[in-house]
Structures are given as C-alpha cells and as structure tokens.
Amino acid sequence: MCTGKCSRFISFTLFPLVLLSIICNIVLFFPGWDVKYAQDGHITEEVKYMGGLVGGGILVLIPALYISLTGEDGCCGNRCGMFLSIAFAAVGVAGGLYSFVVAALGLQNGPLCKDADGLWTTPFKDSNGTYLNDRMSWADCTEPKDVVQFNIGLFCTLLAASCLQLLLCAAQMINGLFGCLCGICVDPRTLHQLDWRRRMLWQSLWEGTFFFSLIFPCSCQLFFSLGGEKMCTGKCSRFVAVTLYPLALISIICNIVLFFPGGEIKYAQDGHITEEVKYMGGLIGGGLMVLLPALWIHLTGKDGCCGNRCGMFLSIAFAAVGVAGALYSLIVAVLGLQNGPLCKTVIFWSTPFKDNDHKYLTDDTLWGLCTEPKNIVQFNIGLFATLLATSCLQVVLCAIQMINGLFGCLCGTCGNKGVI
Known part of the structure; x- marks a missing residue:
C-alpha cells in the first residue's frame, strides 16, 4: 500500500x-x-x-x-x-x-x-x-x-x-x-522528479513575486538562485542564528543591568526597582526564549544532524517561540519607556512620569524630578531603548526564519554550499 x-x-x-x-x-x-x-x-x-x-x-x-x-x-x-x-x-x-x-x-x-x-x-x-x-x-x-x-x-x-x-x-x-x-x-525516481518539480514551482513563484523581493531582498537571494540550484535555506538559517546570538546576549545584559540603577546594589536590596524591570522581558523574552530557538535554527543550517526537511519544519515552531519571546521583550520595553523609572522625588519613592503621556522622553527639563538614583532617567531610557531595538530585530529575524523554514521544509536545504 x-x-x-x-x-x-x-x-x-x-x-x-x-x-x-x-x-x-x-x-x-x-x-x-x-x-x-x-x-x-x-x-x-x-x-x-x-x-x-x-x-x-x-x-x-x-x-x-x-x-x-x-x-x-x-x-x-x-x-x-x-x-x-x-x-x-x-x-x-x-x-x-x-x-x-x-x-x-x-x-x-x-x-x-x-x-x-x-x-x-x-x-x-x-x-x-x-x-x-x-x-x-x-x-x-x-x-x-x-x-x-x-x-x-x-x-x-x-x-x-x-x-x-x-x-x-x-x-x-x-x-x-x-x-x-x-x-x-x-520510489526514489519519483522523489527526484517531485523534488525537481517542487523546486522549479517555488522558484517561479518567488521570481514572479517582485514586490516581496523588494521588501526582503536578502532573504530572496538566499531562498533561490537564478541557475536553478536548490534554495539555500540552510545558509539563511545559519545567518539568522548567528545574528540572534549577540541580540539575545544584549537583551540579557540590559535586563540584568536594569536591576542596579546608578550602578548601586542597595536599590535592588531595598526593592526600589522599576516595576517593568521585574517582568524580566530582556532576560526571559528576548534572552532565553530567543536563545533556545537560535540554537535549533543554527543546527538546521548544518549538514546532517537537523539540517533536513523535518528539522526545517520544526524550526518554524522554534522561530514562532522566538517571535513570542521577542514580542514580550518589546512590550515590556515599551511599558518601561512609557511609564518611566521608579525614583525618589523629594521624600517619597514614586513613578512621576507614569501619567504624563511619555512627554518626559523629549523634555529633559522634567528629569530633575528624580533626585535618586543618580541619572536614573537617562539610565532607564538608554537600556529600555536598547531592549526595544534588539527585540524589534529579533522579531524580524525570527519571522524571516519562519518563512525560510517553510521553504526549507518544502524544497530542502543546501548546507553543503559553504559556511558563514
């Protein structure tokens, strides 16, 4: 049968x-x-x-x-x-x-x-x-x-x-x-014919979708070659993974540093930490939830091991986890920028910029409301803005891997065409 x-x-x-x-x-x-x-x-x-x-x-x-x-x-x-x-x-x-x-x-x-x-x-x-x-x-x-x-x-x-x-x-x-x-x-002969037909079908679809190639020019070049060769989804996987590693590391470092405003340990010991920092968007979302998919995505770009259609199929699910983690990091970073830091105004610890529609971001004259920790507003803006930028890049890269994984699942990989 x-x-x-x-x-x-x-x-x-x-x-x-x-x-x-x-x-x-x-x-x-x-x-x-x-x-x-x-x-x-x-x-x-x-x-x-x-x-x-x-x-x-x-x-x-x-x-x-x-x-x-x-x-x-x-x-x-x-x-x-x-x-x-x-x-x-x-x-x-x-x-x-x-x-x-x-x-x-x-x-x-x-x-x-x-x-x-x-x-x-x-x-x-x-x-x-x-x-x-x-x-x-x-x-x-x-x-x-x-x-x-x-x-x-x-x-x-x-x-x-x-x-x-x-x-x-x-x-x-x-x-x-x-x-x-x-x-x-x-039948191996049937498989060879099927693989060739599938490859030619997807290549023609991509070559016809010129508008998409304007949006993702690098991705399209990796997905197909004009000479009719197999789409280089393996090489694209390695590129995505290698780019995700430093972004995950930056997210983790930013989140850890945010626990020590002003470079002091005492604020963490006293519990005077901005609420959004405790959500650990950079540590869990942009860190672990992106790092683990990046490791799997890297494996799909290697010959043997997970570098096959089944591995590419699973990479779609892993990349979706990466998207979810990066989105969590992005939302936490946006909230951190919108609400501003927890700081000492005169006597009390409060979040003075929470209800001012984030005008403080462009009006540095308001930053003087925070007397302690030192330069807390600049500290908060700089690190949360970095988290925001890295999470945006992570979302884009993981989304590209989902598309790349789809093509790798249908058309195969070309992990043996050189390394990055």
Whole structure:
C-alpha cells in the first residue's frame, strides 16, 4: 500500500485549500471592497472569528507541511513519522471543523449592514437562513453595496474548502495508521522528479513575486538562485542564528543591568526597582526564549544532524517561540519607556512620569524630578531603548526564519554550499 504517495497527494491538495481559506477570510474584512468599513468596525461578527485564517489556514497548513514530509524517503518518511502524522492530521481536522462552523454561522446569521433607517444591524440573524433563497429581502441591506452576495459567496467558498480539508485530513489519519502498521513505499525516481518539480514551482513563484523581493531582498537571494540550484535555506538559517546570538546576549545584559540603577546594589536590596524591570522581558523574552530557538535554527543550517526537511519544519515552531519571546521583550520595553523609572522625588519613592503621556522622553527639563538614583532617567531610557531595538530585530529575524523554514521544509536545504 503506497501510503507515502497518498501523503504527498493529500498535502499538495491541502496547500491550495489553505491559501483559498486565508484569502477568503482576508477579503471578508473589506465588504464592498472598501477599507472604510474595517476602519469603522462595521464588520460581520463571524469574520472576526477568523475561521479561514486560523482554522482553515494556520491549523491546516502546519499539518499539511508535516504530512508532505512523511511522503519523503528518510526524514519523516517512516513508521514513526506516519504515526505522528495522525496527530497532525487530527489538528487539521480541528482547524477545518472550526472553519466550517464559523462559515456555517456566517451564512446563517447573514452580514452586518446598514438598513433603510440608517442603523447598522444584522437583519437576517433570526431568519434561520431563509434569506438565502429570498433575494427580495437582500434589499434590506443598503450599505455596503452587494454585501449579501459578497458575504454568501465568500462564506460558501470557506464552507466548501473546510469540508474538503476535513475529508483530506481524515483520510490522512487512516493513511497514517496504515503507514504506521505497514510502512511506506517511496520510489526514489519519483522523489527526484517531485523534488525537481517542487523546486522549479517555488522558484517561479518567488521570481514572479517582485514586490516581496523588494521588501526582503536578502532573504530572496538566499531562498533561490537564478541557475536553478536548490534554495539555500540552510545558509539563511545559519545567518539568522548567528545574528540572534549577540541580540539575545544584549537583551540579557540590559535586563540584568536594569536591576542596579546608578550602578548601586542597595536599590535592588531595598526593592526600589522599576516595576517593568521585574517582568524580566530582556532576560526571559528576548534572552532565553530567543536563545533556545537560535540554537535549533543554527543546527538546521548544518549538514546532517537537523539540517533536513523535518528539522526545517520544526524550526518554524522554534522561530514562532522566538517571535513570542521577542514580542514580550518589546512590550515590556515599551511599558518601561512609557511609564518611566521608579525614583525618589523629594521624600517619597514614586513613578512621576507614569501619567504624563511619555512627554518626559523629549523634555529633559522634567528629569530633575528624580533626585535618586543618580541619572536614573537617562539610565532607564538608554537600556529600555536598547531592549526595544534588539527585540524589534529579533522579531524580524525570527519571522524571516519562519518563512525560510517553510521553504526549507518544502524544497530542502543546501548546507553543503559553504559556511558563514
């Protein structure tokens, strides 16, 4: 039983369905093809649940990537990989089911629109879906233009896509069970042809997406070469990891130094530390939560070890952890700059700049309000601003690795083309 071939068929059928779900959900945010309704918050409630983006999109895309790997020789294409694909396919079923339920609710309740009295309501909410066959009632929505047809068309597309996703993921659960029990049957010649076709497909997509290459020129050069060679995702991984190391170190150092304002230990001993420092955004978020993914990302750029499609797939999850850590560090740094330091004003310890809308950042005449520790405002601004800058760079690099990991998962690595 050729379970490997079945896995490849299922995964490559899921990819366009995922893309279709994401596009439908994004378009639903712009009824009547106008941005103003999104800006004013006049969006159908079910659109905000993001069934197509989260459910039929992300929650199906990740299983589809792993299922694709189980159809490869080596890597995850073995009994163990097939066993894990059952769990991934179950996640896909959950995502497809969520998208299906949201789409069904969106069709049943109808769109949010302006009625003849100028009020924004959901006029078809209590009609139990009968409005779908009653075109005359569609005139009750005066704005946005043709919003009922717009809503029905996109939610129906989401409904159909989620049904197919459910069937395919359920089929993979059965296929994974057979693959776990009986093994896979992958023809090396088929794999070579598949790898070549996949590589040429993604290269053509990247070469056609010129606007994206303007935004990420360095990433695009690493992702593909004009000579038709394999995308150098391994080299990109090493570059991202090596750049993340010093940024993680800077974040940790900044957070530790913030515990000793004025270079004195006594303030830490007395508990006179700015509240945001205690959140340890630089130590935990921009430090440990970025350092650990950086180590894994570095391993994916090496030959052997984790430098394969499976390793690249896992690097997406590690990079997502890095994004979460960097975002935590960024938020803490922003709060630290916005609220200002804890300092002694005259007699009392307080946070004098907390409610002044961070005007103190540009008005150094206010800094004299803090009499102790010495130069605490400059100390606070300098270190939190450094944390802010490093966390922004960490977010960008980890996001690039998520894209790089996706291409490495689909197209392979080229770790043997030289080292950094």
